[in-house]
Amino acid sequence: MEEKPYHHGDLRAALLAAGEAELAERGVEGFSLRAVAKRAGVSHAAPAHHFGDVGGLLTALATEGFVRFQAKLDAREAGTDDPREKAVGAAFGYQDFARDRPALFRLIFSSAKPDASNPELHAAAEHAYRHLVGLIAALGGDESDVVALWAASHGMADLALGGRLRGMSGLSMAEREAMVRSVISRILPPVS
Amino acid sequence: MEEKPYHHGDLRAALLAAGEAELAERGVEGFSLRAVAKRAGVSHAAPAHHFGDVGGLLTALATEGFVRFQAKLDAREAGTDDPREKAVGAAFGYQDFARDRPALFRLIFSSAKPDASNPELHAAAEHAYRHLVGLIAALGGDESDVVALWAASHGMADLALGGRLRGMSGLSMAEREAMVRSVISRILPPVS
DNA sequence: ATTCCATCCTGACACCGTAAAGATTGGATT
C-alpha cells in the first residue's frame, strides 16, 4: 500500500514534519538528523539536498517554531479587546507555548544551532518582537515596558520549564495563571 | 618536565577544570567528553571512573556553576546595605553571570543533560533560590515578588544572550544597567 | 611480602554528521 517511488514528491515538507515530531520526542539535545530521515522513510543523506546540514533543518524548524509561538499568543489575545488584557493574554500564550512545545521553545530561545543570520528566521523573530511592541504601544508604554513584558513572560516560562521556579512548580493551572497575571500587572505601564 | 604517572593524583578536579574550559569554548551543545579527557591529558575512558557518564560530569559542572552564579550575585550585592539596592544588585549580578559565563548559564538553566535529581545539584539550586527569597523577605514581599524578580532578571539575561531582546542589544553597558534598574524597580514591592 | 582494588588504558561497537559518487527520474530541449 505504501509504494516508495524514488522521488518522494514533497520531501522537504515531510522532513519538516518528521523533524518537529523528532524534536518533540527527543528534545533539541537529542535531535538526530539520521533519525529524522529514518522517520521520513528516506536515506540518511537525503536531508542534505533540502537543508544542507543539520543546522539548516533546525533553522527551518525554528522559523516554523516562531509561527507556532505567535499562534499561541494570538489565541490568548483573541478573547478580549482591552489592550491591557491583550498584553496579559500574550503572557499567558507565552506560558502555553513553553508548556505545549518545550523542545521548540528551547530551540528558538536557547540553542545556538539554528543559524541566527538566516533571513527567514530573523524575519520570524522580528515579527514576534514587533507584535509585542504593538501591544505595549497600545498601552502608551515605551521600550522599557516592552523589555519588561518580554523578559517577565520569558523568565517565568523558561524557569518553569527547567523546574527552577519553586514558587510556580507546585501550583494548579488556575493558580499559575493568577501568578502570571499578578506579575504582568505590575509590569505594564500604569493606567493613564 | 611533565612526567605522566599512571595515576593522575587528582584527576577529578583536573577533569572539572578541563570541562569548564571546554564548556566555555565549545558551549553546551558542542561539549565532548573525549575532548575534555584529551585536554586533561588522559584517556577517553578515564572520566567514567569519576563521573559515570557525560551527564555525570555535566551535573558536577552545573553544581559548580551555581556557585559561580551565586558569586556574581554576591559581588554586586556587596556594595550596599540597602535591601532594595541589594535586590537590584542581584539582578545586575544575574546579567553579569550570563554575559561572563554564557555556557555555564545555558547548562544550568536550559539544558536537560545535568541530572536534575542529583542531590548536590538540587541543593545548589535550592540555595540560590532561597537567597532570592531572603532578598525579597527583607523588602517585605511575598512569593509573587520572588517570582517577579527571578523571572524578570532571568528573562533579560536569557533573551539578551540569545540576541532576542532588540531593546537591549544595541545599548552601552551603562544604558543596559539603567534598563535593568528600571525594570527591576517597578517589580520590587512598593516602599512601605 | 602478598593481596587487593581503585585508578587508568586499550580496544571495540553503535551511532552521529558530512562528503563523494552513483542510481533514478521528471522535465526541458531539440
Place this chain on the structure above:
DNA sequence: AATCCAATCTTTACGGTGTCAGGATGGAAT
C-alpha cells in the same frame, strides 16, 4: 518523439562521539 540534463535520492566511506568490556598499573592494607 528522442535526447539530454538537472534535480532528487541512495550507497558508501570517513572521522568523531559515548559507552562498555577487559587488561595494565601501582598504592595501600593485610
